Amino acid sequence: MTQASLETIRAASPAVLPSLLLCDFGDLKGEVSRLADAGAKVLHLDVMDGHFVPNMTYAMPIVEGLRRHTEMPLDVHMMISDPLTYAKPMVDAGADLLTFHAEAVIDAAETAQQIAELGVSVGVALNPDTPLASIASCLPHVDMVLVMSVEAGFGGQKFNPIALEKLRALRDADPDLLLQIDGGIDASTIGPARAAGCDLFVVGSAIFKKDDYKAAFADLNAAMTSEIKTEMNGGQA
């Protein structure tokens, strides 16, 4: 199931992943159905503990509830202080890909290996101020790197272009590593992120603040490749 989910995520790439942070939590089932209709292939779930980040969201019961309503892979972004304590409960709840923050743990390589032993795909995330060197030792043990383009904790923040430098460096070092970006992704930032080598684009405001999710996905998908097409046309749009 897990390997299949990772393959589903890879096959869907490049892809826009709606971030379930700014959605209507009073109608989660309806939101999942509207997102699937709009073209979502993977759901990104923002788990926050009010300790690692100064904001709280939800945990296993919501993951488990979503699992019952969709077959889409569930990509769980754990913005929590103690990812190893909650990794197994998250897997049991139905997470397919579990991402922990490098800043939250003492040994990122050891953490990645322990999570992988649970039979789930593993991602490591790093905030804008965290250098790539801090995840170097765990890269052989992860399926994905999540490059934050805002400080983890809240939706609606401004995109930090330092993420583009990190994406380029990671892509140059490994053409096959799955790369995800999160924070301030909209029609103006998704193209540069794609051109920097990113595969998965986590989007909150630019979907959930729009009435028409289908139109939001269409705009993002068109903008995703616009910079690459422009480069191929020698700078002409």
Ligand SMILES: O=C(CO)[C@@H](O)[C@H](O)COP(=O)(O)O
């Ligand atoms: O994890 C986070 C924030 O910590 C993100 O998933 C944001 O929620 C994305 O929202 P926008 O920046 O797109 O509004």
